[in-house]
Amino acid sequence: MINTLFNTKHLKGDFTGGLVAGVVALPLALAFGVQSGLGATAGLYGAIAVGIFAAMFGGTETQASGPTGPMTVVSAALVAAAIQMNAGMDDAMNVILLTFLLGGAFQVVFGFLNIAGYVKYFPYPVISGFMSGVGLIIVLLQIFPFLGMDSAKSTVSVLKDLPRIASETNLYALLLGAITIAVYFIFPKITKAIPSALVALIVATLIAYFAKWDVPLIGEIPSGLPAFQLGGVLSVDPSAYPKIIEYALVLAVLGSIDSLLTSVIADNMTKTKHNSNRELIGQGIGNMLAAAIGGIPGAGATKGTVVNINAGGKTRLSGIFHGLFLLAVLLGLGQLAAHIPLAVLAGLLIPIGFKIIDFKGLKHLRKVPKADAVVLILVLSVTTFGSLIHAVGIGIALACLLFMKKSGDIGEKGLEVGDISEMDGEKPWQDEIEFYDKYKDKVIIKHLYGPLFFGFTSYFKDQIKTLSKDVKAVIIRMDRVPYMDQTGLYALEDVIFDLEKENIEVILVGLKEQPKDMLEAVDIIPDLISPEEVFDRIGDSYAYLRNKLKAGERPS
Numbered sequence: 001m002i003n004t005l006f007n008t009k010h011l012k013g014d015f016t017g018g019l020v021a022g023v024v025a026l027p028l029a030l031a032f033g034v035q036s037g038l039g040a041t042a043g044l045y046g047a048i049a050v051g052i053f054a055a056m057f058g059g060t061e062t063q064a065s066g067p068t069g070p071m072t073v074v075s076a077a078l079v080a081a082a083i084q085m086n087a088g089m090d091d092a093m094n095v096i097l098l099t100f101l102l103g104g105a106f107q108v109v110f111g112f113l114n115i116a117g118y119v120k121y122f123p124y125p126v127i128s129g130f131m132s133g134v135g136l137i138i139v140l141l142q143i144f145p146f147l148g149m150d151s152a153k154s155t156v157s158v159l160k161d162l163p164r165i166a167s168e169t170n171l172y173a174l175l176l177g178a179i180t181i182a183v184y185f186i187f188p189k190i191t192k193a194i195p196s197a198l199v200a201l202i203v204a205t206l207i208a209y210f211a212k213w214d215v216p217l218i219g220e221i222p223s224g225l226p227a228f229q230l231g232g233v234l235s236v237d238p239s240a241y242p243k244i245i246e247y248a249l250v251l252a253v254l255g256s257i258d259s260l261l262t263s264v265i266a267d268n269m270t271k272t273k274h275n276s277n278r279e280l281i282g283q284g285i286g287n288m289l290a291a292a293i294g295g296i297p298g299a300g301a302t303k304g305t306v307v308n309i310n311a312g313g314k315t316r317l318s319g320i321f322h323g324l325f326l327l328a329v330l331l332g333l334g335q336l337a338a339h340i341p342l343a344v345l346a347g348l349l350i351p352i353g354f355k356i357i358d359f360k361g362l363k364h365l366r367k368v369p370k371a372d373a374v375v376l377i378l379v380l381s382v383t384t385f386g387s388l389i390h391a392v393g394i395g396i397a398l399a400c401l402l403f404m405k406k407s408g409d410i411g412e413k414g415l416e417v418g419d420i421s422e423m424d425g426e427k428p429w430q431d432e433i434e435f436y437d438k439y440k441d442k443v444i445i446k447h448l449y450g451p452l453f454f455g456f457t458s459y460f461k462d463q464i465k466t467l468s469k470d471v472k473a474v475i476i477r478m479d480r481v482p483y484m485d486q487t488g489l490y491a492l493e494d495v496i497f498d499l500e501k502e503n504i505e506v507i508l509v510g511l512k513e514q515p516k517d518m519l520e521a522v523d524i525i526p527d528l529i530s531p532e533e534v535f536d537r538i539g540d541s542y543a544y545l546r547n548k549l550k551a552g553e554r555p556s
Helices: 011-036 040-057 069-085 089-112 115-121 124-141 155-160 162-168 171-190 196-211 238-270 276-292 302-310 316-337 342-356 359-363 370-385 388-412 430-439 458-466 486-501 513-521 538-550
Strands: 443-449 473-480 505-509
Touching: 011 040, 011 069, 011 196, 011 302, 011 316, 011 342, 040 276, 040 316, 069 089, 069 124, 069 238, 069 342, 069 388, 089 115, 089 238, 089 276, 115 238, 115 276, 124 155, 124 342, 124 359, 124 370, 124 388, 124 486, 155 162, 155 370, 171 196, 171 342, 196 342, 238 276, 238 302, 238 388, 302 316, 370 388, 370 486, 430 443, 430 538, 473 538, 486 505, 486 513, 505 538
Parallel strands: 443 473, 473 505
Antiparallel strands: none
16 A cells, blocks of 8 residues: 555665755754754754755655755744734734744645746746845844854844843853864764754764853753644734735745745755746645644755665655654653754854855846846845845835836847747758758757747756756757846756756857856856857858867867
């Protein structure tokens, strides 16, 4: 019966992958729980529920799910708002859990309505600015715990209270945090067989315990199975419904994006294809059940998914084993976790916060179109110091307005704004027929039409996966691409990188001034595409490729 529900062919690899993913997830679940404001227990409960049920019902075979940085930041903002809105913690908790529950329900609805198909229309500057803001929030909010001080409730509070550092820093906590970060980065140079986050957690905690240093600790974690906690959600004051719906939608959208991005990474590693709609349904079910037991919501976790695959995970059983391992920890080791210093958890979260920040997008701010740079900076600023909800809304609205403006400008010049067709199967242009007839099995000629904007790019990226293994080169004709935004730039970079990785040469023909300046500004030319692979005229590229193909060598 079990074999009909789950593929047990790879049971050994799934068990090993799930176990390793669970070990990686444990310290992060505790840390994210503390940062959310609901405590380490909530992080562990969320990791268990989302880990097991998102894997069971989701659409990505090797996905390891649990609390993530972006989801935790939104959850922490919700917790702070709920406490401010309500007189007692019990009333606030009902608002919080109802929001978590509704967020999961929205994800299930998204899955049935095929909302996943619209995620590709989120512009790069909006996602980059939001994720960088989330990373910055994590770093800023961990400064005080890292120094052994009471955690601030907001990034603005951190900046206002910085003078406290001079008089309230706990040197033992600072030392433990520094040890944690040092072990986190140094241990992988010794071996990657054991997750460095777990080693850092254990080493720093043992030092604090045996040295009897006076530092703030996690405190008691309840042992045993979690209890059902939704009994009071029906008593929530209706005046709180607008805020609940607002935060629930943000959690649903962010959790969906977070999970689907991780699913794409899993696809690339396993050479499989995930089911986006089913993935959202599975994540929604997991988050609803997490709310039912008082856990924080989660999403597909990139790090856990990668280690799961690398350790042998092949099917959804690996994700289930990952969640069951955390449940075993809850039942057996909860008392030991109470001795973990908060400075150690801060030492784990600060590097994670920096990893979430999109340094690539920030580095190119002066080189991408000014409109994209403005959107990214605005979204980052509002995310970090204002409202996460308003940040996404403002970013998308502004990006859409700028897109319409640029499209209108291009239309006034009489240029075509077309769609992106398939990689192969296109009708050759008149100046391509002779070359196409002779080399169509080895060379693909790809035509791009109109501006390379967000929304036009994800389909283009998908096409490279359908190419025949006999293809030796791809000619990308950009004669009719007058403009490229930041999303289009990075999409083209990904396509070129993936093709080069498959030992397929990429030739660019007919670059206009703006796209060429963009490609050179961020060093795609010459780092990925050498100048000798860029041609003004299609005929020159034919001569170049004929010589390479005639010699029987891979164009390089």
